[in-house]
Amino acid sequence: QIEININGQKFKVSSKLNILEACRKVGFEIEALCYHPSLGPVGTCKCCIVDVKSVSKQSFQRACACATELWEGMEIKTDSPKVREQLMSAVADLRKKQKNRNLLSKMVGIEKVNNSNHLMEEYIKNGEKRFKKSKNGKKQKKKVIVADENDTMLDNLIERVSNKFIDTTNLAIQVDHTKCIDCTRCIAACSNIQGMDIYSYDPPTTMNDFNSAESLMPAFNTKGKFLGDTLCISCGQCSLYCPSGAITEIDHTQKLDAVMKSKKKLVVVGMAPSARISMSEIFKLAPGSLTTGQCVHLLRLLGFNQVFDVQFAADLTIMEEGTELLHRMNDKENSVLPMFTSCCPGWVNLVEKKYPEIIPHLSSCKSPQQMFGSVIKNYYAKRLNLDPKDIYCVTVMPCTAKKKELDRPQFRNPKTGVKEVDLCLTVREMGRMVAKRGIEFSELEEREFDNPLGFSTGAAQLFASSGGVMEAALRSAYWLQKGVEFPSIEFKPVRSRKGIKESVIDFDGTPLRLAVVSGGKNIHKFLETWGTSSFNYDFIEIMACPDGCIGGGGQPRSNLDINPLRKQVVYQNENKLPSRSSYQNPLVKRLYKDWLKKPYDKVALKYLHTTYEP
Ligand code: HC1
Ligand code: SF4
Numbered sequence: 001q002i003e004i005n006i007n008g009q010k011f012k013v014s015s016k017l018n019i020l021e022a023c024r025k026v027g028f029e030i031e032a033l034c035y036h037p038s039l040g041p042v043g044t045c046k047c048c049i050v051d052v053k054s055v056s057k058q059s060f061q062r063a064c065a066c067a068t069e070l071w072e073g074m075e076i077k078t079d080s081p082k083v084r085e086q087l088m089s090a091v092a093d094l095r096k097k098q099k100n101r102n103l104l105s106k107m108v109g110i111e112k113v114n115n116s117n118h119l120m121e122e123y124i125k126n127g128e129k130r131f132k133k134s135k136n137g138k139k140q141k142k143k144v145i146v147a148d149e150n151d152t153m154l155d156n157l158i159e160r161v162s163n164k165f166i167d168t169t170n171l172a173i174q175v176d177h178t179k180c181i182d183c184t185r186c187i188a189a190c191s192n193i194q195g196m197d198i199y200s201y202d203p204p205t206t207m208n209d210f211n212s213a214e215s216l217m218p219a220f221n222t223k224g225k226f227l228g229d230t231l232c233i234s235c236g237q238c239s240l241y242c243p244s245g246a247i248t249e250i251d252h253t254q255k256l257d258a259v260m261k262s263k264k265k266l267v268v269v270g271m272a273p274s275a276r277i278s279m280s281e282i283f284k285l286a287p288g289s290l291t292t293g294q295c296v297h298l299l300r301l302l303g304f305n306q307v308f309d310v311q312f313a314a315d316l317t318i319m320e321e322g323t324e325l326l327h328r329m330n331d332k333e334n335s336v337l338p339m340f341t342s343c344c345p346g347w348v349n350l351v352e353k354k355y356p357e358i359i360p361h362l363s364s365c366k367s368p369q370q371m372f373g374s375v376i377k378n379y380y381a382k383r384l385n386l387d388p389k390d391i392y393c394v395t396v397m398p399c400t401a402k403k404k405e406l407d408r409p410q411f412r413n414p415k416t417g418v419k420e421v422d423l424c425l426t427v428r429e430m431g432r433m434v435a436k437r438g439i440e441f442s443e444l445e446e447r448e449f450d451n452p453l454g455f456s457t458g459a460a461q462l463f464a465s466s467g468g469v470m471e472a473a474l475r476s477a478y479w480l481q482k483g484v485e486f487p488s489i490e491f492k493p494v495r496s497r498k499g500i501k502e503s504v505i506d507f508d509g510t511p512l513r514l515a516v517v518s519g520g521k522n523i524h525k526f527l528e529t530w531g532t533s534s535f536n537y538d539f540i541e542i543m544a545c546p547d548g549c550i551g552g553g554g555q556p557r558s559n560l561d562i563n564p565l566r567k568q569v570v571y572q573n574e575n576k577l578p579s580r581s582s583y584q585n586p587l588v589k590r591l592y593k594d595w596l597k598k599p600y601d602k603v604a605l606k607y608l609h610t611t612y613e614p
Contacts, residue, residue, distance in 0.1 A: 001013065001014060001015070002014075002015045002070060002071070002072045002073075002074075003072065003073060004022060004070055004072075004073070004074045004075075004076065005073070005074065005075045005076065006022070006023060006026060006028055006076045006077075006078065007028065007076070007077055007078055007079070009026075011026045013025060013026065013070065015069075015070055015071075015072075017070060018041065018065065018066055018067065018068055018069055018070065019048075019050060019052070019063065019065035019066075019068045019069075019070060019074075019076055020032060020035055020048050020065035020066040021037070022070055022076075023050070023065060023076070023078060028078050030047075030048050030050070030065055030078060031047050031048070032045060032047050032048040032065070032066055033045035033047055033094070033181065033183045033243070034066070034183040034184055034185055034188075035048060035066040036185060036188075036241055036559070037559075037560065037561040038193075038241075038546075038561045038562075038563075039185060039188045039189060039192065039193070039241060040188065040192055041064070041066050041067035042066065042067075042183070042184055042185060042188045043064045043066060043067040044182065044183060044184040044201075045090060045094070045182075045183055046064065046086065046087075046090040047087065047090050047091070047094075048064055048065040048066050049062055049063070049064060049065070049083055049086045049087055049090065050062075050063060050065045050076055050077060050078050050083060051063075051076065051077040051078075051080045051082065051083050052068065052074065052075070052076055052077075053074070053075035053076075055071075055073075060075075060077060060080065060082070062082060062083065062086055094181075166178075167222070167226050167227050167228075168250060169226035169227055169228025169229065170226075170227040170228045170232055170234060170250075170404070171228070171234070171250065171403060171404040171407055172234035172236065172249065172250060172400040172401055172402075172403040172404040173227065173232070173234060173236055173238070173239055173247060173248070173249060173250065173400050173553075174227075174247070174248055174249075174250050175222070175227055175246065175247050176245070176246050176247075176248075177221075177246065178246075179244050179245050179246035180244065180246040181243070181244045181246070182201075183243060183244070184201050185238075185241040185242060185243065186199055186238035186239075186241060186242050186246075186247055187199045187200065187201050188241070189237040189238050189240065189241045190237065190238050192521070193237055193519060193520065193521060193546055194233075194235060194237050194519065194520030194521060194544070195520045195521035195523075195524045195525075196231065196232065196233065196520055198222060198223075198227070198230050198231065198232045198238075199221065199222060199223075199238065200221060200222075200223050201221075202221060231353050231354060233346045233347075233349035233350045233353065233401065233520070233544060234345070234346060234349060234400055234401040234403075234404045234553075235346035235399075235400065235401055235520065235544045235545055235552075235553050236249060236399070236400030236401065236426075236552070236553020236554055237520075237545060237546075237553050238553075239400060239553055239554075240551075240552075240553050240554075240555060240557060241557070243557070248428075249400045249403065249426045249428065249429060249553075249554055250403060251429060251432075252403070252423050252424070252425060252429065253425065253429050253432055253433050253436075255423060256394065256423055256425065256433075259392050259422075259423075260303045264390070265390050265391060265392040266305050266306070266384070266386065266390060266391045266392065267303070267304050267305050267306075267391075267392045267394065268304065268305060268306040268307075268308060268376060268380075268391060268392070268393055268394065269299050269304040269306070269307055269308065269393075269394045269395065269396060270308045270309060270310040270312075270313070270369075270372045270376075270393075270394075270395050270396070270453065271292075271295055271296075271299065271307070271308075271309060271310055271311075271395075271396045272310045272368075272369070272395065272396060272397045272398055272399070272464075272549065273310065273311050273314060273460060273461055273462075273463045273464035273468075273549065273570075274398045274463075274464035274465075274548075274549040274550045274552065274555070274566065274570070275295065275396045275397065275398055275427050275430075276290060276291060276292040276295050277289070277290060277291075277464060277550065277566050277569045277570060277573075278398060278427050278550070278555050278556055278566060279291055279294075279295050279298075279427055279430065279431075279441075279556075280441075281556040281558060281562070282427060282428070282430070282431035282434070282441075282556045283431070283434075283441040283442060285441075285442060287558065287560065287562055287565050287566075288562070288565030288566045288568060288569045289569065290569050290572075290573050291441075292446070293445070293446020293447055293448070294441060294444040294445075294446055294447075295396075296446070296447040296448065296449055297444040297445060297446065297447040298430075298434065298439065298441060298444055299396070300447060301437070301439055301444075302433060302434070302437065302439075304394070306450045307447075307449055307450055307454075308372070308376075308449055308450055308453035308454055309449045309453060309454050309455070309456050309460075310368050310369060310372050310395060310397075311368075311456030311457075311460035311461060311463070312372070312453040312454065312455060312456050312460070312585070312587060312588070313368040313369070313371040313372035313375065313453070314343075314368040314456065314459075314460035314463045314472070314582075315456055315457055315459065315460045315582035315585040315588045316368070316371050316375070316582075316588050316591065316608070317343060317365055317366075317367070317368045317371055317608075318459055318460070318469075318472050318473055318475075318476045318582035318583075319476060319480075319582055319583065319588060319592075319599045320365045320371075320599050320600055320604060320608050320609070321341070321363050321365045321469075321473055322473050322476040322477035322480050322582075322599075323477075323480060323599035323600040324339065324363055324364065324365060324600050325339055325363075325473065325477050325539055326477060326480060326481055327600060329510070329512075329538065336360050336361055337361075337538050337539075338361060338513075338537040338538050338539060338540050339361060339362075339363055339538070339539055339540070340358060340361050340362050340363065340540045340541075340542055341363055341469050341470075341473075341540070341541045341542060341543075342362045342363040342364070342365055342366075342367065342610075343365070343367040343368060343463070343469060344367070344401075344542065344543045344544050344545075344549075345367065345399070345401040345402055345404065345405035346399075346401040346520075346543075346544025346545065346553075347523070347542045347543060347544045348362065348405075348612065349401065349404070349544075350520070350523065350544065351612065352612055352613060352614055355527060355530070356614035357530075357531070358527075358530070359612045359614065362612055364605075364609040364610060364611070365608065365609060365610075366411070366608055366609060366610045367402075367405065368460075368463065369395050369397065369402055369405065369406070369421055369424070370405065370406070370411050370420055370421060370610070371608050372393075372395065372420075372421070372453070373393050373395075373406070373411065373419070373420030373421035374411075374420045374607045374608060375453065375591065375607075376391060376393045376420070376453075377391060377393065377413070377418060377419075377420050378607050379591070379594075379595050379607075380452070380453070383452075388413065388416070388418045389416065389418045392422050392423070393419075393420065393421050393422050393423075394421070394422065394423045394424070394425065395421055395423075395424045395425070396424075396425050396426075396427065396430055397424050397425070397426060397427070397552070397554055398426065398427055398464075398549045398550070398552030398553075398554050398555045399424075399426070399545075399549060399552045399553060399554045400426060400552075400553040400554045401544070401553070402424045402554075403424045403426075405424075406419060406420070406421040406422070406423070406424055407419075408610075410610045410611055411610070426553075426554025426555075427554055427555055427556055428554060428555070428556060428557070429554075431556065451587065452587055452590065452591070453587070454587070455585060455586065455587045456577075456585065457577060457579040457580055457581060457582055457584055457585050458573075458574035458575065458576075458577040458579065458580035458581075459471070459472035459475055459476065459574075459580060459581050459582045460472065460582065460585075461570060461573050461574045461577060462570065462571075462574050463548075463549065464548065464549050464550050464566075464570045465495075465547065465548045465549070465550050465566075465567050465570045465571070466494075466501075466516060466517075466518035466541070466543050466546075466547050466548035467491075467494030467495050467496075467501060467516045467541065467548070468494075468548065468570070469541045469543075470491070470494050470514060470516050470539070470541040471490075471491045471494055471495075472581075472582060473539070473541075474486050474491060474505070474514075475489060475580070475581040475582070475583075476581055476582045476583045477507075478507065478508075479581060479583050480583065480599075481507070481508050482508055485581070486581075488505075489580060489581075490575075491503075491505075494514070494516045494541075495571065497547065497563070497564065497567070499517065499518060499519050499521070499522030499525075499546070500515065500516075500517050500522050500525065500526050501515065501516040501517075502514065502515050502516075502537075503515075512538050512539060513536055513537045513538045513539075514537065514538065514539050514540070514541075515537045515539075515540045515541070516540070516541045516542075517540065517541070517542050517543075518542070518543040518544075518545065518546055518547055518548050518551075519543075519544075519545065519546035519547075519551075520544055522546075523542060523544070546563065547563040547566075547567060550563050550566040550567055550570065551563045551566075596608070
């Protein structure tokens with residue numbers, strides 16, 4: 001704790017906060033367009049400008065509140081003539097950008113379906129509010145300059161760039177430059193959190209001259225390439241922090257509506273482990289609430305014929321992955337260790353694009369999403385006496401990369417071309433579907449999943465959080481090896497929020513060296529020593545998003561640092577479930593009895609395992 005002075009009042013606050021966070025904490029509202037608690041300082045919009053008394057000069061200097069750390073005795077003013085001047089100039093820039101973006105949308109023939117307008121308006125008003133509150137503040141004459149619609153340069157520019165304005169070349173994420181409000185949060189998410197650097201920010205040289213056509217060029221870009229041609233791993237972190245709808249998942253709600261309306265197919269759905277935890281946020285319920293039963297009810301109301309649980313497939317994945325690990329460990333001559341998990345398509349994309357030498361180390365297990373689809377199309381279809389093409393398999397995921405995963409050629413029947421999973425909706429898309437139908441989520445009673453894919457264990461719920469796959473795999477691998485329960489059923493070393501977690505356990509007399517990594521930047525750091533003798537592990541869980549799927553790119557957007565709340569619910573719920581290890585799942589046992597016979601055996605290898613390509 002340190003003492004600081006804001007507008008003449010003294011406050012004790014944590015030294016870990018920045019000025020913006022400290023001001024908000026003690027009740028001085030400061031607006032900022034680019035700030036987000038999970039992103040660190042971005043400092044682009046300049047709306048959070050304040051005055052700070054410099055220790056040495058004894059005079060006040062302007063500072064971006066979001067990017068300035070506190071010090072003992074710091075003196076801050078949120079309002080002064082200089083602050084007002086700069087804030088007004090930032091707000092005026094926003095107004096000009098807003099006008100120009102609107103003009104651009106009109107000229108490239110895009111309907112104003114976006115909310116960026118409204119959002120920018122809100123920020124502008126809020127930004128001005130701080131200024132207006134001041135008693136002695138003089139109103140500055142607003143001067144909004146708009147690009148000339150008859151400018152031939154503008155025509156040329158639009159022709160040059162219009163085909164790039166909505167970039168749908170990536171199967172998971174789309175970028176609509178006309179909605180961009182230049183906050184640059186996407187760049188911060190992609191670079192600071194994921195270490196991918198797909199986006200860049202190049203304000204036109206004439207940025208301050210809003211009469212110029214060049215100023216219409218979006219300052220944010222994908223370095224002259226279409227998104228689909230970059231190294232983007234489709235994790236969607238950029239879309240999670242984009243406040244204006246410029247970066248979103250590729251929307252599949254209309255496609256699904258059409259399939260449902262045609263009534264030609266049996267439409268089944270499976271819900272991901274973390275979707276039941278975050279869905280409540282879409283409907284403005286308390287962040288981090290478990291709503292499994294309501295989600296099942298909701299999916300039925302939306303028209304799905306069968307509502308299943310992807311967690312069932314997570315238990316199945318553990319049986320396969322745990323057995324695969326034992327095979328690799330016990331095959332001393334050919335063993336390819338360490339083994340890396342393969343359930344996260346963002347991570348698989350990263351391996352294939354950037355670290356192809358890791359491919360032999362990736363578990364051959366399909367992800368739970370794809371095991372789910374495979375069971376539906378290859379087992380459940382037979383049970384119902386249906387042609388697999390007459391079943392439409394949908395998943396509800398916290399993930400954008402899953403949309404792309406389902407399109408991998410490996411996940412189609414090689415003879416018929418029928419996909420295992422036909423369509424994946426993010427939690428956000430679900431929210432849009434519900435809003436369209438006018439369903440009141442909070443009033444829904446709980447319902448149960450359908451069987452035979454409707455039961456799961458606590459281990460499967462753990463998948464939602466970074467460290468969960470590791471913990472779940474250890475519980476069952478230990479049992480598969482020794483026939484008894486893993487002694488540390490709650491394996492705490494992998495439960496923290498650290499980006500890189502390491503541990504060694506005694507696995508039946510053998511030390512098993514473990515690592516759990518989440519978030520792109522941590523992954524790059526972790527792999528720095530790959531291939532050297534200091535990289536010394538047996539089993540590694542990797543998830544591309546920070547904190548794992550609870551922090552997935554398809555999750556509801558939040559203004560909070562929300563992952564800890566979601567994580568808490570994962571562990572609370574896991575603890576309450578009747579069975580906590582995947583090998584105890586009676587429906588999984590039945591599936592082996594009826595169809596697969598043994599884990600990691602002939603039938604299982606054919607239907608539940610896959611290959612990778614650099
Ligand atoms: Fe995930 Fe998974 S945990 S990858 O984040 O292994 O998306 O929730 O569904 O497939 O089970 C995602 C979540 C999810 C898969 C499972
Ligand atoms: Fe998708 Fe989860 Fe991987 Fe993120 S961590 S890319 S949400 S599977």
